[in-house]
Amino acid sequence: MKRAYNFNAGPSALPLAVLERAQKQLLNFQQTGMSVMELSHRSKEYDAVHERAEMLLRKLMNIPDTHDVLFLQGGASLQFSMVPMNLLKEGEVGNYVLTDSWSDKAMKEAKKVGATHVAASSKEEKYTYIPTNIELSERPAYLHITSNNTIAGTQWREFPNVSVDLIADMSSDILSRHIDVSRFALIYAGAQKNLGPSGVTVVIIRKDLLAKGDDRLPTMLNYRTYSESRSLYNTPPTFAIYMLSLVLEWVEEQGGVQMIEKKNAEKAALLYRCIDESEGFYKGHAKKESRSHMNVTFTLPNEELTKKFLAEAKEKGLIGLAGHRSVGGCRASIYNAVDMEACEALVQFMETFRKNIF
Amino acid sequence: MKRAYNFNAGPSALPLAVLERAQKQLLNFQQTGMSVMELSHRSKEYDAVHERAEMLLRKLMNIPDTHDVLFLQGGASLQFSMVPMNLLKEGEVGNYVLTDSWSDKAMKEAKKVGATHVAASSKEEKYTYIPTNIELSERPAYLHITSNNTIAGTQWREFPNVSVDLIADMSSDILSRHIDVSRFALIYAGAQKNLGPSGVTVVIIRKDLLAKGDDRLPTMLNYRTYSESRSLYNTPPTFAIYMLSLVLEWVEEQGGVQMIEKKNAEKAALLYRCIDESEGFYKGHAKKESRSHMNVTFTLPNEELTKKFLAEAKEKGLIGLAGHRSVGGCRASIYNAVDMEACEALVQFMETFRKNIF
């Protein structure tokens, strides 16, 4: 079997070792005579998986006891609504930094719940950078940022220093670098980029915020429900959480977040160097100081060459390189599971392609 | 490997052939060089899986063109809220038949949204039967029933003949028997009993109802979002939907719902006969005319014997037989993937156990 070089933006590449482990155990999990998918979510075997996923995430991200770890469904998109439903109260204002259409969507959902305010935005410049001139509204409930912007290919290097509760959509860079969780009131992430397959969403929430959830909220949309039941109020997506636990084990085996971060920086540097040394053939979409280590966005001289590039790349087994329709061009998503070898293969392809054109 | 005899109430047994197929394809889906979990949800390969799941469900359940098929996350419990959020309007009343704590919970969530009315209930008699004396409220928005009651072990044999929109939670008997979908305004089911692993929820909705969803609803909680995007508004739980497609293929290979229904009736008859011929040692919880073909609930003479029964059963590889804590005793869930051999093994165990006691 030839593995694809998988640059999908999400769902995306998983570590081969994780897939092999899952395959091996698929019919008979720990001598139970059952697949992990067939276990009751109330069984002690599944419970150990569930606990292990939380424990490993706590350990790898160094999550303090002040914060709860929750497993939900519905993707990051449901969090766009759950955040304001739980945390945006009458008379308060949800503050948003607009850095890409994901933060845009997050704010749109908040508008259905209460008042919102744009605290900063790079929309006028096609989201090519991370704005730093944050101006909070009166009575801010929180400041919402998107730590990595999957579409634009930008990433916060330093998080804003504000006195208000900081909330981050970390869907596309959670566990890719060290972050100080204690600085955040709430972090959420769909799993399908750095954590596992789609179907499970991780929420890390400072415990005092749980009291804010109104009892009149639908039970399944109240963070307290998940906190009080260890995310076992109803049937969780057991297989997705199992896969999450395997991915977390793999991260640990790689040397933890510190080593992962180092490798990610090297992978990104390799790609950006190729872009920067292409004599303008490849152009980075994001401004240099805001470049993402996860999603490398770039364009070619024209539409025709872009099409040719994508078609030839695919033929060579380099998958998922088309840019998001709102930005166009190309995007290489190089999440944790995309290794240096894949990045080297891409760079080699990019160089050869360019030389063949000129 | 010895397969367990898996009587879990959900997540529950999956067909061995389905697990084997998934295992075989896990590292390389259709020569893509990727796992199905690693495919973009926007790729043509994943799209074919997604379409196939809908197509097969339509075919097997004979779903008319008047109805849409949607794939959601959050389990049946989120549907307890989404149904009234989308379909219960100011001035209308959500009518509920209470047959077990699941319908109870469904009504509790509806109460947060609007007015509700108990149209019938067997709560006073420990939910041991399906009530037929339905009394609708004024201005009913819909009548909500639970087609199979997983905890009590009862099942509607004939659905109520009402002039109002009929909504059914079919989580624990969807695809287990022929039903006339055209009689229902909306059907929902968490997948983890008859359809696949946990993590995907199926909704079948009459298309005219889609207009009822208010634009002010959170996007992810409006059925219209799923209808308009073919359940691809955001990242769907791709692996769970893939497993669903494999389970549906398997149902087709078994001869479709007609054959499945016949086998299910035989399996249930075998178990109920064992109970009825036990001279009172095993007592069925449900009244005979309301007995479920999916969840066979029964008690033993006392707590001590029940414990002994469960422990010895487990030793013999008969898993998941403890009754739900609210009913006690025992429960054998015999969903589609639980075969006659497993039921025969259980009956043999029950008979031997009884004879050893007397």
Ligand SMILES: Cc1ncc(COP(=O)(O)O)c(C=O)c1O
């Ligand atoms: C930063 C970010 N937020 C939110 C989303 C939406 O995630 P989901 O599809 O899980 O709803 C994405 C998806 O790519 C994303 O990259």
Ligand SMILES: Cc1ncc(COP(=O)(O)O)c(C=O)c1O
């Ligand atoms: C009839 C019925 N409805 C709803 C549920 C809740 O399903 P979920 O755990 O998917 O929310 C169950 C779970 O067993 C059930 O049996």
Ligand SMILES: [Mg+2]
């Ligand atoms: Mg906890």
Ligand SMILES: [Mg+2]
């Ligand atoms: Mg998701």
Ligand SMILES: [Mg+2]
């Ligand atoms: Mg459709």
Ligand SMILES: [Mg+2]
């Ligand atoms: Mg579910």
